[in-house]
Amino acid sequence: MTTDTSARPSGGASPDAPRTRMSPLQMAVWGGIAVVGAISWAMLALSRGEDVSALWILFAALASYVIAYRFYSKFIAGRVLRLDDRRATPAERLADGTDFEVTDRRVLYGHHFAAIAGAGPLVGPVLAAQMGYLPGTIWIIVGVIFAGAVQDMVVMFFSMRRDAKSLGQMIREEIGTVGGIAALIAVYAIMIILLAVLALVVVNAMAESPWSVFSIGLTIPIALFMGFYLRYLRPGRVMEVTGIGVVLLLLAIIGGGWVDGSGLAEPLTLSPETLTIALVVYGFVASILPVWMLLTPRDYLSTFMKIGVIVLLAVGLILAAPVLQTQAVTDFAVEGTGPVFAGKLFPFLFITIACGALSGFHALISSGTTPKMLAKESHVRMVGYGGMLMESFVAISALIAACVIDQGLYFAMNSPAGVTGGTVEGASEFVSTLGFTITPDQLAAASASVEEELVSRTGGAPTLAFGISLIFSEAFGGGLSAFWYHFAIMFEALFILTAVDAGTRVGRFMLQDTIGNVWPKFGDTSWKPAAWGASAITVGAWGYMLYVGVTDPLGGINQLFPLFGIANQLLAAIALTLAVTLFCKHGWWKYVWVPAVPLAWDLVVTLTASYQKVFSDNPAIGYFAQADRYRAAREAGDVLAPATDLDQMGTVITNSTVNGILQASFALLVLVIVANAAVIWVRAARAGVLPTTEVDATPSEIVAPKDFIATKEEKAAVAEWERERVRS
Amino acid sequence: MSPGAGVATAPVRRVLAGVRWYARQLSGESKWDDYLERCAREGRTPMTRRQFERHRDDHREQGTQGRCC
Numbered sequence: 040m041t042t043d044t045s046a047r048p049s050g051g052a053s054p055d056a057p058r059t060r061m062s063p064l065q066m067a068v069w070g071g072i073a074v075v076g077a078i079s080w081a082m083l084a085l086s087r088g089e090d091v092s093a094l095w096i097l098f099a100a101l102a103s104y105v106i107a108y109r110f111y112s113k114f115i116a117g118r119v120l121r122l123d124d125r126r127a128t129p130a131e132r133l134a135d136g137t138d139f140e141v142t143d144r145r146v147l148y149g150h151h152f153a154a155i156a157g158a159g160p161l162v163g164p165v166l167a168a169q170m171g172y173l174p175g176t177i178w179i180i181v182g183v184i185f186a187g188a189v190q191d192m193v194v195m196f197f198s199m200r201r202d203a204k205s206l207g208q209m210i211r212e213e214i215g216t217v218g219g220i221a222a223l224i225a226v227y228a229i230m231i232i233l234l235a236v237l238a239l240v241v242v243n244a245m246a247e248s249p250w251s252v253f254s255i256g257l258t259i260p261i262a263l264f265m266g267f268y269l270r271y272l273r274p275g276r277v278m279e280v281t282g283i284g285v286v287l288l289l290l291a292i293i294g295g296g297w298v299d300g301s302g303l304a305e306p307l308t309l310s311p312e313t314l315t316i317a318l319v320v321y322g323f324v325a326s327i328l329p330v331w332m333l334l335t336p337r338d339y340l341s342t343f344m345k346i347g348v349i350v351l352l353a354v355g356l357i358l359a360a361p362v363l364q365t366q367a368v369t370d371f372a373v374e375g376t377g378p379v380f381a382g383k384l385f386p387f388l389f390i391t392i393a394c395g396a397l398s399g400f401h402a403l404i405s406s407g408t409t410p411k412m413l414a415k416e417s418h419v420r421m422v423g424y425g426g427m428l429m430e431s432f433v434a435i436s437a438l439i440a441a442c443v444i445d446q447g448l449y450f451a452m453n454s455p456a457g458v459t460g461g462t463v464e465g466a467s468e469f470v471s472t473l474g475f476t477i478t479p480d481q482l483a484a485a486s487a488s489v490e491e492e493l494v495s496r497t498g499g500a501p502t503l504a505f506g507i508s509l510i511f512s513e514a515f516g517g518g519l520s521a522f523w524y525h526f527a528i529m530f531e532a533l534f535i536l537t538a539v540d541a542g543t544r545v546g547r548f549m550l551q552d553t554i555g556n557v558w559p560k561f562g563d564t565s566w567k568p569a570a571w572g573a574s575a576i577t578v579g580a581w582g583y584m585l586y587v588g589v590t591d592p593l594g595g596i597n598q599l600f601p602l603f604g605i606a607n608q609l610l611a612a613i614a615l616t617l618a619v620t621l622f623c624k625h626g627w628w629k630y631v632w633v634p635a636v637p638l639a640w641d642l643v644v645t646l647t648a649s650y651q652k653v654f655s656d657n658p659a660i661g662y663f664a665q666a667d668r669y670r671a672a673r674e675a676g677d678v679l680a681p682a683t684d685l686d687q688m689g690t691v692i693t694n695s696t697v698n699g700i701l702q703a704s705f706a707l708l709v710l711v712i713v714a715n716a717a718v719i720w721v722r723a724a725r726a727g728v729l730p731t732t733e734v735d736a737t738p739s740e741i742v743a744p745k746d747f748i749a750t751k752e753e754k755a756a757v758a759e760w761e762r763e764r765v766r767s
Numbered sequence: 768m769s770p771g772a773g774v775a776t777a778p779v780r781r782v783l784a785g786v787r788w789y790a791r792q793l794s795g796e797s798k799w800d801d802y803l804e805r806c807a808r809e810g811r812t813p814m815t816r817r818q819f820e821r822h823r824d825d826h827r828e829q830g831t832q833g834r835c836c
Binding site: 146149159281329394 | 827
């Protein structure tokens with residue numbers, strides 16, 4: 040079989056190629072998927088007061104994802120971005136065998152997914168479940184299709200066309216120096232908040248829980264063992280050592296159960312403050328140790344655990360087919376008085392579920408890292424858009440896990456200790472004021488089933504773990520609730536500690552790079568004083584915010600999570616602003632709505648939320664109003680609940696003020712970037728088109744299939760190309 | 768390159784071979800095989816596996832791999 044080079048189906052597909060018609064069979068299949076999706080959505084939207092199976096959420100999500108992938112992402116790939124497989128990618132042009140390396144599309148999909156997905160999509164949906172299952176489901180699915188996946192794909196495309204430049208570099212070159220500097224500060228500051236909030240989730244899950252402290256603590260020696268094994272015993276045998284590591288992890292979880300009932304339980308019962316110090320010390324040491332020792336092996340563990348647990352969760356959900364316990368939409372969505380986080384559905388739902396629907400952080404991975412490994416331009420669709428759909432699926436699974444828990448228990452777990460008093464009686468009483476019922480005995484029974492205190496275990500992780508334990512016990516046989524609970528806690532902690540290690544290192548490099556502009560010596564990453572100094576500053580910054588969260592009498596999660604969500608969505612606004620700017624400069628006016636609509640929505644949401652957080656006179660929402668209320672009380676000599684003494688009053692005032700200032704600064708930085716970009720938009724509109732830093736097209740030699748599954752023609756073309764390559 | 772090449776017998780074995788191929792690719796373990804293949808093609812003497820992995824460690828030290836939320 041010979042294939043004409045110029046007409047190769049995979050290597051030479053031009054954006055102008057005529058569109059293929061669907062066969063009747065394909066039409067029937069897509070029609071079927073559309074019908075399943077429509078029925079699932081109807082079941083979710085129209086059921087009131089009857090039992091609704093969680094599987095409707097799953098099917099609505101899956102049907103929507105496949106349709107969006109097949110049609111909308113194809114439209115963006117073909118008509119809007121005009122992905123062109125005749126052009127060589129940076130991986131092909133700049134191949135250096137290390138950073139720039141042509142990678143199999145399915146492998147790159149795995150790498151990209153592992154890099155973007157972490158604890159974020161697991162936590163946000165759990166908190167958002169206080170508004171019912173419907174708002175969260177709609178936003179996760181609609182948000183990913185029209186905003187999140189589009190952002191990831193478009194940013195990846197622009198970076199790929201610019202030698203895999205980072206988001207910051209592109210903003211500086213395409214928007215301007217002012218925007219560039221603002222973006223640099225915003226990215227660093229947002230990263231600090233991200234690390235602090237993630238660390239807070241771990242601290243809340245580990246506090247007063249010897250089982251979790253034991254098993255999560257053991258991940259450090261396990262990772263070290265793996266590191267030394269790979270370095271000295273058997274270099275390169277990654278699969279082998281990861282297998283050993285996973286077995287050791289499971290043993291650590293089982294061992295935690297024994298420790299729980301033994302004499303070791305007491306010394307391992309740690310307060311949140313102690314854990315904060317431990318985590319800060321750990322973060323600093325981890326970021327300056329050689330990466331082979333801790334970071335790389337931990338990354339292997341968390342990547343394989345991530346994929347394994349997600350597959351397990353999908354299978355478990357289908358086997359267990361749980362019934363949703365939440366109402367479709369609760370009163371908290373309308374009144375904004377929920378105990379988990381304050382504020383109404385608009386805008387606060389959209390900042391609470393950040394990752395999973397639209398996550399600005401992905402723009403940092405989609406630019407720089409992933410584009411260096413793309414084999415063909417067409418893979419941007421599969422890796423960028425498809426990768427984000429998978430993350431959204433993780434978020435949907437987390438939402439389901441939170442919505443199958445009894446509502447009384449959900450609120451008992453997620454209301455701050457300040458209102459529940461931390462006791463089963465107090466929690467039962469508080470939950471009844473919300474209109475739900477759970478008796479102290481029922482709460483105690485739920486605690487006993489997972490061998491863990493459950494009242495006021497805020498942060499999302501314990502709730503998710505409880506939901507996962509319910510689903511897995513139902514799906515895979517009972518008697519193991521406590522094991523599954525701690526398994527899920529371990530799974531989340533593993534993600535988060537990996538993010539803390541890697542994030543601190545990224546922060547250190549960012550800081551060294553920035554300061555290096557004024558003091559070149561500091562930018563030398565191998566110069567120890569600079570490396571240690573930059574690490575210490577980064578750890579100190581997130582450690583301080585973590586401490587603020589841990590000691591906040593009002594409850595750290597409901598104070599800090601909105602700040603984290605808004606920060607993440609503001610970063611998305613920055614990335615989408617860059618995308619709109621480049622559409623304008625390229626003169627793609629006809630399709631500028633593709634990034635502009637999500638940008639407009641995101642700006643409306645985040646700026647409304649920021650405005651309310653800064654200027655609202657409702658102390659439950661506005662940070663400064665909160666500080667004022669406590670300040671006024673303190674001056675009058677009163678102590679306001681949940682603070683118990685004047686010291687705690689002072690803590691509330693300081694924390695709320697710090698949070699408010701950070702909130703205002705983030706919003707200002709984003710406004711600076713958008714204003715700078717708007718100048719370019721106007722200039723581009725006058726000129727019709729402006730020059731950009733896109734590199735010139737170089738013909739591509741590589742032949743590879745376009746999508747997840749290769750067609751027969753593509754396989755033949757690849758085989759032919761490989762034969763040719765061997766011959767020459 | 769292709770998963771399960773050469774194992775065309777039972778479908779189960781093919782799936783397992785595919786999973787193994789994917790895991791080795793994802794973890795970077797297969798980079799060593801690629802390197803040996805490249806050396807053979809170019810007629811060079813390969814370094815030892817220990818040296819090769821040490822080299823990859825050193826490179827990783829200089830880079831940052833971002834991890835998201």
